[in-house]
Amino acid sequence: MRSAITRLQLRHFQLIRTINDLGQLSLAAERLAMTQPAASRALSEVERIVGAPVFLRHPKGMTASPVGEVLVRHAGLLLSGLDQAADELEAFRSGATGVVRVGAVTGASVAFVVPAIRRLKQESGNPEVRVDVAPSVDLMQGLMQGEYDFVLSRVTPGIDATQLQVLRGRPEHMEFLVRAGHPLASGPRPSLKQLSDYTWVVQAPGMPIREAVDRAHLAAGLPPPQDVVNSASLLVVLAFIAESDAISPAAREVADLVRSMRADGVTTFFSHEPITLPPYHLIRMKSRPLSPIAQRLLELVLEGLSA
Structure with missing residues (x-):
């Protein structure tokens, strides 16, 4: 099988991912x-090479077979790696020092990613940094598919943790x-019972903050809570609470950011019964080497987490 796989070409992997x-x-x-x-x-050709169906045909389309799921995953990693190489080469041509792609949950992006990027910019000239803020389920999927160098996320169900290097975390x-x-x-x-009389602006069911609540x-x-507006957008939260008695739970780091910005008309408080989320962690793929600039940003984030 190993020798057969080497016969697959780039066009094969592009077709597998696109299907x-x-x-x-x-x-x-x-x-x-x-x-x-x-x-x-x-x-x-692909199915002859691997000796098994890659996709299962259904009346409404095609879905990956068990063999296909393996090829789809590695097609994503391969093609993402090529895209990353192209981005880094373009960055060097334009005078930057490299490209880093990071994903993080909201609190972690505010508390650790942004300060680390500031330090990286001071050290390394003009690196291109992409930061996505998203729920853990999207971050982990993106990491597995090669969209990120590393993430600050929770390991979600269905992820093969043996492929991951899970570093320091924070609740x-x-x-x-x-x-x-x-x-x-x-x-x-106030107690949670007192809070139940108000409209809550909070993440949708299944999301970490909603589950913690x-x-x-x-x-x-x-x-x-029964009277709920579902939104994970801080802008929506701020707009909603500005003109009403609605309340919105937010990570302490987000609350700190709002306070530091001295947002007019916004204040914060803790509930009597603490609400705590499971920790997120700094996570990267074991099998995927980091560029020097991505490795340095990871080190800076890790320093912040360890402080």
Whole structure:
């Protein structure tokens, strides 16, 4: 099998990834500027080489077989690596010192990624840094597919942790963002029962903050919040709480950022019953080497986490 795999060509991996993305051979052929017969022949070549079906045909399209899932994953890594090499070469040509791609949950991006980028810029001239802020499920999928050099994320279910190097982590503690003058903004910390009378602006069900909120309520013998606006956008949160008595749980690092910006009309408080999220970690793929500039940014982030 090892010798057979080496016979696969770049065009084969491009076709595998595109079919997986679009679910149909005809659409994949169109995107790759191939005729459908040529795409069909190329897929047949792959299946002859690996000795097994790569995609399962259904009336509504195609899905990867177990063998196909392996090839899809490695196609993503291979093609992402080529894209990264092209980005780095272009960065050097333009006078920059390299390209780094990082993903992080919101609190980690504010507390550790941004300060590390500032230090990197001071040390290394003009590196190009891309930072995506997203839920852990998207970050881990992106890391596995080669979209990021490293992430600050939680390891989500279904991820093969044996492929990961999981470094230092941090838990997240929740505060509440409210308008200045909110009835609960002064005095003792309110209980979750008191908070249940207000509209909550919070992440959708299944997201980490929402799960932490629901767990805290259940631990206190209370039903989860009923009057809810689902949003993970800080801009939406700030706009919503500015003109109402709504409340919004946010990671302490985000609350610190809001305070440091001295956002007019916004204040924060803790609830009587603490709300804590499971820790996120600094994570990279074991099998994927980092460029010197990405390695340096990882070291700077790690220094911040270790402080």
